[in-house]
Amino acid sequence: MEADIRIAADAAIAEMAQLLASCNQQQANQVPFTGSWTAAQVTEHMRMSISGCVELLQGGTKPTTQRAPDEKVKDLAVFLDMDLKMQSPDFVRPEEKEYDKDALAKEMERLRREFNGALGGKDLTETLTGFDFPFLGQMTRLELVHFVAYHTQRHNNQLRRIIGRLKGVEA
Known part of the structure; x- marks a missing residue:
């Protein structure tokens, strides 16, 4: 299970970089x-x-x-409900500006490698103490990997719709 979710997170981040790279600079910055x-x-x-x-x-x-290390995974599955509309917390809300899509795609690839490296051989059952997630509180490394996988899959779905609209091919 741990290996599967790590693979899913890695693949989702790689797909995001590829999706952004598939559009041109103008499309990447166009509101669909x-x-x-x-x-x-x-x-x-x-x-x-x-x-x-x-x-x-x-x-x-x-x-x-005090709890199972994967207890919050079922709560994180909400990110896979594509019909549910969510609002981003301000601290991860992107600016309204033109982005360099090539640099951003490369940065996602770099972050993918850094994320995998940060997991390293670490115990995924330990609780991360540096941040309380909205509505969830502190999570284990295992739950965080699920969060990254599910959250990225959600936004890959959004990217496919956006890019499909911009290219005239509904995703």
């Missing part, structure tokens, strides 16, 4: 429909999120003794 972020903004949101997760993985931990 009212109320939507651009493809670059979606990727920037994930860049900020994954970067924060890497920092969290490199921070303090404590043994998880």
Whole structure:
């Protein structure tokens, strides 16, 4: 199970970089429909999120003794409900500006490697103490890997819709 979710997180981050790279600079920064972020903004949101997760993985931990280390995974599955509309917390809300899509795609690839490296051979059952997630509190490394996988898969779905709209091919 741990290996599967690590593979899923890695694949999702790699796919995000590939999706952004599949559009041109103008498309990456074009709003596809009212109320939507651009493809670059979606990727920037994930860049900020994954970067924060890497920092969290490199921070303090404590043994998880009061609950199952995967207890919050079922709560994280909400990210896979594509019909559910969510609002991003301000601290990971992307600016409204033009982004360099090539640099952003490369940064996602770098973060993918850094995320995998931060997991290293670490015990995934330990609780990360550096951040309390909204509505969830502190999570274990295992739960964080699920968060990254599910959150990235959610936004890859969003990117496919945005890019499909911009290219005239509904995803």
